[in-house]
Amino acid sequence: MKAIIFDFDGTLANTLPICYYAFQNVFIKFDNKDLSSGEIKAMFGPSETGIIKENLLNSNKEQAIELYYEKYAEHHNTLVKPNKKINELIRYLKSKGLKIGIVTGKAKRSLDISLKALQMENIFDVIITGDDVIRPKPDPEGINKALSLLDIKNNEAMFIGDSDADIHAGVQWLPDYQTSAFSLEPHSSFNSVYEFIDFLNKGGPYEL
Structure with a gap:
């Protein structure tokens, strides 16, 4: 990965x-x-x-x-508060040398507002917004663009999301998410940030 x-x-x-x-x-x-x-x-x-x-x-x-x-x-x-566990997860992934990115249907303008308000600017290695694609998710155009910019193969990355449009791994770890039951079974599903970290460590201990 x-x-x-x-x-x-x-x-x-x-x-x-x-x-x-x-x-x-x-x-x-x-x-x-x-x-x-x-x-x-x-x-x-x-x-x-x-x-x-x-x-x-x-x-x-x-x-x-x-x-x-x-x-x-x-x-x-x-209405939107910083999430300590998400911030810990991002720090953890970066400490492991993983590239991190965003592929979202949001327009760049609103994403920039959120990233600035949550002090998440200049953290991500690649960002693809709804303004950057012709075909929104579930079409893979945005993910393919992100992988191309990172120069990473699709079997070397994981995509994480909360809706049916996010087909690789489903999460329900925040109070509000888009899909309560996935109509397409994701490759993996996580109900907490720490569960995801355990998955990355293949069940081993982790340090934050």
């Missing part, structure tokens, strides 16, 4: 509540629709801008996109 590539929302950070909040503000203001978290989750796949362009009925889509980012940034620190 030479690299671990992560999804972001619901995997590296519990950002789903702020995503729901920002989208709910957009749809109530522009379409007068009070959407549930489940209704918003069903739209996931494209980046935030793609979701708004594809699902918003109101023609003022650019204004709606700006409102999304305004609400996302304005309430990020209230």
